[in-house]
Amino acid sequence: MSKRIPGVLRIPSVGEPAPDFEATDVDGRAIVLSRQPKPIALVFLRHLA
Amino acid sequence: MHLVQLHRFLYEQRIVAPVLAMSFAPVERLASWISLVLDEEMPREWRAHTRFVPDPSLRVYHAYGLGRNSRLRVYGPRVLLYYALRWLRGHGIPKVSEDPLQRGGDFVVDAGGRIALSHVGVDQADRPPVQRIVAALQSPRCSRPLEVEGRNPHQR
Numbered sequence: 001m002s003k004r005i006p007g008v009l010r011i012p013s014v015g016e017p018a019p020d021f022e023a024t025d026v027d028g029r030a031i032v033l034s035r036q037p038k039p040i041a042l043v044f045l046r047h048l049a
Numbered sequence: 050m051h052l053v054q055l056h057r058f059l060y061e062q063r064i065v066a067p068v069l070a071m072s073f074a075p076v077e078r079l080a081s082w083i084s085l086v087l088d089e090e091m092p093r094e095w096r097a098h099t100r101f102v103p104d105p106s107l108r109v110y111h112a113y114g115l116g117r118n119s120r121l122r123v124y125g126p127r128v129l130l131y132y133a134l135r136w137l138r139g140h141g142i143p144k145v146s147e148d149p150l151q152r153g154g155d156f157v158v159d160a161g162g163r164i165a166l167s168h169v170g171v172d173q174a175d176r177p178p179v180q181r182i183v184a185a186l187q188s189p190r191c192s193r194p195l196e197v198e199g200r201n202p203h204q205r
Contacts, residue, residue, distance in 0.1 A: 011114030011154070011169050018158040019112040026080050026101040031069070034162060039186045040067045042156040043052055044115055047147035048074050048082045 018042075051155075052087075055179040056095040066186050068099040073110055074147050076103040110151070115169065117150040131174040157185040 012019060020034045033040075052070055059066055072079045079101060104110055135141070155177050157166035166185035168177040 009111055009114040009116045012156070012164050012167055014164050014167050016164050018156065018162055018164050019109075020162075021109045021112055023102045023104060023109060026076055026083065026103060029100070031100060031102060033069075033158070036069070037067050038158055038160045038162070039165060040069060040158050041055070041182055041186060042069050042071060042113070042158065043055065044071045044110060044113065044153045044155070045052065045073075046151060046153040047149050048072060048078065049050070049086070 050090060051176045051179075053091045055182060056091055056099065058179045058183060060095045062183070064183060064186075065098055066183070068096070070099055070101045071104055071109060072101065073104050073107055073151055075105045078146070079103045107151070113154060113156060115152045115154050117148065118152050118172070120150065125172060128172050128174050155182055157182060159188075 018033065020032070022033075023031045025031055055068070058064075059068075072082075074082065083101060102109070107115075110116075152169060153176075154169040155166065156164060156168070159165040165188060166177070166182060168181075170176055
């Protein structure tokens with residue numbers, strides 16, 4: 001049985017369930033990914049220029 | 050800017066698609082960037098279906114496997130060439146106040162809640178072509194066709 005190493009990050013692959021999350025947007029509104037209309041694009045920005 | 054390119058493409062193709070733009074900047078910094086920088090480059094109507102989400106704790110970034118890049122990949126020849134070309138085109142070298150090593154990425158989640166596109170670049174300049182993102186949004190596996198403004202997508 002493989003042992004999960006804590007702290008190792010894994011990028012989800014095509015076909016896998018998208019990790020769900022809850023967050024608050026910049027306007028203070030709650031967001032739950034599983035409740036968002038789909039399909040949906042997630043763009044993770046790098047540092048803001 | 051990748052985010053601007055994506056929204057321009059969606060707008061010009063009259064494709065309505067929700068977008069979550071995630072940032073690890075604090076909410077105040079993100080809000081300021083939107084009003085001072087993004088508003089200059091992207092009309093608000095382009096991003097009518099976009100929500101900006103601050104994630105300064107990197108909780109969501111880490112959930113999607115987005116850790117820190119190596120210094121070589123951040124400051125390697127390809128990235129240096131990218132910024133050199135920006136400078137030559139008069140865009141300048143952006144000042145950075147957040148972690149320059151933090152990785153970004155692009156994902157599409159289909160109607161079934163599964164990953165339809167997963168792209169984390171090999172370096173800071175590596176982003177998928179926006180056409181590829183839109184193709185993933187429109188692929189049959191996404192099952193629900195995207196609304197196209199002004200016309201029914203099922204009409205022939």
